[in-house]
Amino acid sequence: MHEGLAVSERPLGAVHLGEDRARFRVWAPNADKVELVLQGKLERRIPLEPEASGYHQALVDGVAPGARYHYDLGGGKLRPDPASRLQPEGVHGPSEVVRSFSDHTPGWTGRPLDEYVIYELHVGTFTPEGTFDAAISRLSHLRELGITAVELMPVAAFPGERNWGYDGAYPFAVQASYGGPEGLRRFVDACHAEGIAVILDVVYNHLGPEGTYLADFGPYFASYYRTRWGDALNFDGPHSDEVRKFFIESALHFVTQMGIDALRLDAVNAIVDNSPLSFFEELGEAVHRRASELGRLVHLIAESDDNDPRLVTPSSQGGHGLDGLWNDDVHYALLALLTNERIGYLQDFGLVEQLAKTFRENFAFAGEYSKYRQRRRGRPAASVDPRRLVTFVQNHDQVGNRPRGERLSARVSFDKQKLAAAVVLLSPFLPLLFMGEEYGEIAPFPYFTSHGDPTLVENVRKGRAAEMAKLGYSEKPFDPQDEATFRRAKLDFKLRTTGDHGRLLAWYKELIRARRELFAFAAEGGRQAVAFEDERLLYVRRWNRDSEVFVIYHFGDHPVTVTLPVPSGTFRRSLASSEARFGGKGDVSAPEEITSTGLVRVTLGPSEAALYVRAR
């Protein structure tokens, strides 16, 4: 067998071992010697002991949680710890030693992935306070909604106090302004107490443009590959074993010390790795082994819009062995039907059949030519279990990567929001909601930053404006650096009980309940999807040994009558988006009961969605 990466006998970073003792360990092959510089009334300097492969370490007494430190790499280079757990004074300041945590929440071992109903949230804008502790106060809302997993946008320490999180500079650290590791762990334990798993969004494809000092320590970057965010990380060049170890350790740190149940691997397609044993395989192996040792369920979910089934194919079958994968095609196909926009990636969509195909074969693009990408996209993936694929009406990307960050609520009617929710929540895929979506939040979610470097600030401003213009948008983007842009993104949570917002919330709850209670939305079985292009209507049937359901989705703005291939028998309407309790005007077109002899004519109202369950 190949030599596995031995990880974690001695974790990287500062590990508090007891009363006043800590081990410091850093990978710094560029440095001949590394000195630990501990702040205090009297500064202490402790030389680290060099080890094989460029590691340096020391066991140091007289160090308690709260101690702040740098590494002196020589040549005047005083640097924070690449594996810092906390940057209390920001990305340019010292690192802080934190206490050690328990490797599980008592009584909690995780949830199977197919139970996940995911709620993506950004800690800084989810609540007025923008902290983990404030977020805890809203968990009961999520539980009542039926959420089983919260997905945190990245919390790795970033410059300033406002950032989406993808500019993180310290892959082991938790943003201090959110509450640091203590805050995150309280949040995780509180989620678990509500029966909610926690997914953490982690970025292994680049590091933020400010506050990253990794290049001073060693060859963390591979200059021979470039990503849109700069040099790629070194996953296949000389010393890549140690770079892999660094990121795998970071993953294990969040799983064990922070109690995280799943990792969402950001933009895996921007990770370039031309080696026979992929970084993903090693990451998966290490995380799954650790989870199994701890008796917990931990999942790895890749974000990619490449539609590559190998990401979730077992390693023994030539795949990367991850557990879950993004499925953007449902969103693309859906948005093109709901809006008349054809900007950017939406130019490839617009047919009901594309959405139907996702229901049948998982991806709409499984090798077809994409005009937007100017090449073919994807690979056939019909054999992938749809319960490994994450889909959504919207997420932070599709909302935020618009000049004004408009949510779907600002782009389509109330009825169409309900229709969209039904597509995602009654699909065979894992659904993901973007915070506030469930009650039609109206605050935008524009791109925001709080960089410290004025040149960077200007470059981001210009880059953002150029990107939006290139996509074809004519509006000027909100200024990312302006604090008002960030404040604008905060949820107006009290909306959720008012008027149509409350009725939308009721619809989401019912959809999630139906999803949970009707076998067909969780268990394996047959699936059929038929597109009626002229009528802008989609018929989706799903069945297994015990049960049978179908859903009719109508994307048109006028009533239509179609002949559906409903199997013989009688079906009862279980839910319709046009019901008064969900804000309908009292005119439900979808019949209460459908009795078919193989084909049946049905009339649907504008933007109506209806779920039917076999009665007999």
Place this chain on the structure above:
Amino acid sequence: MHEGLAVSERPLGAVHLGEDRARFRVWAPNADKVELVLQGKLERRIPLEPEASGYHQALVDGVAPGARYHYDLGGGKLRPDPASRLQPEGVHGPSEVVRSFSDHTPGWTGRPLDEYVIYELHVGTFTPEGTFDAAISRLSHLRELGITAVELMPVAAFPGERNWGYDGAYPFAVQASYGGPEGLRRFVDACHAEGIAVILDVVYNHLGPEGTYLADFGPYFASYYRTRWGDALNFDGPHSDEVRKFFIESALHFVTQMGIDALRLDAVNAIVDNSPLSFFEELGEAVHRRASELGRLVHLIAESDDNDPRLVTPSSQGGHGLDGLWNDDVHYALLALLTNERIGYLQDFGLVEQLAKTFRENFAFAGEYSKYRQRRRGRPAASVDPRRLVTFVQNHDQVGNRPRGERLSARVSFDKQKLAAAVVLLSPFLPLLFMGEEYGEIAPFPYFTSHGDPTLVENVRKGRAAEMAKLGYSEKPFDPQDEATFRRAKLDFKLRTTGDHGRLLAWYKELIRARRELFAFAAEGGRQAVAFEDERLLYVRRWNRDSEVFVIYHFGDHPVTVTLPVPSGTFRRSLASSEARFGGKGDVSAPEEITSTGLVRVTLGPSEAALYVRAR
């Protein structure tokens, strides 16, 4: 299913269709319009018709083979055809229309890969004349030696008249000074007449630094990946479908028009392709489909020292679906045992056990850490059929990538050359000989070029010297651009009948004969290899239902006695390197017969190799 690349309904380049008619087709998405400029007493200009996806084409009358042309891309850009078949005036000159060829040699359908005994040759230095026609005169020597496949170093048109071939600028063209397409096809037909298949070395990982005008035509390159030879080719970015098509068309051209039986894909590890459907899969699919349509056997063999079994794993099992793969580890392990050199990659080797491991599990490095590469290398591959793996005592790379280009004959004794040959030729792998090796050629094979650009000449000189110094060599390299360096590499073919050269040749012939006749070296069966580290001795046993053999290889310089785990029974010595007919001094130590009861003590002379076959 994914959309396959539709190739060859209308091939790229100038295709002669009959008496005086030709179709011209070029992929030039960067050009608004493309004009064909035909040379002649009167220059003719014919606008090409733009087609979808950036193609331009025209059916032109009054064009016979021999016609020379450029494409005018506008803006003063008069360029040769990227898919030129012949550059009669060099890489910067016009392209030439050539006749169309038959898609097979009558009576020849190829050979199964497991029959291949490969002879690598460089057309320019194999004969005094340096042409395909001159090479034909030596094919009877190869047939008598037992060679079943000739591997041509790259013949794609390169700058000047002297080049290893890896600076090729026109992937469809055949170097004019070698004899062009007519010469290559005569050579291929002559090989087939001798029962010899032809493998062509093709370079899809970069294009030569001089005479390449592809970037004027379209996005053939991917600037976001860099290889050691510059920007990588675009196999996964926008427009990559067409770039893939260009190279796949080139492969199909050589298979159909030139009659080539197999392609050796140069340095596939330098091809970066982050897409779900790999270029290799598509290339393999297209070539195998075409071969099957023609009723021929065509193989794709990847050169890579990454030890990645996925290259030869079927596409349906998550692999790239190629047929063969380089196995450098046998060479590395062998050379470290034969020489005391530990320079460059040899620093990772030196144990008999490493060679033993290749016999048992194919690769010595299957995930182990490599000091030379400063990372782990390879992936377990014991389940790969060894008859898919190409190995060698030496090839152009290991000979030529030394300052003075010394062959093994200049580095080790006559006895050790024989020992090395036995390791490779009696192995379960596909053996490859480097031209002249079979009779101990003494001419070196240094790196040579004949670039036209003085700056490039100087850069290559300096780069080469720097590379050799970095590897740890103290000698100054021969000047690549000096014609004497090239002339020095020409074989002294008459040596083959003289003294020890002739006796070495006899040994090679007998080894190849034994390989062919003794089932065990071709058919599947069990394999066992035991290393005796202190005695510098390797025992390799192979067996199947019908037969059983073992070989003893002794790498030491003094006689040794060891106890071998020979199975019960009697074995006859079939061949020993120390026999007088192979230049031994009349003192064969290896006994003529070995009768074992499970363990047996045997004495071997210095550098002795002996093959035993079960008698009863």
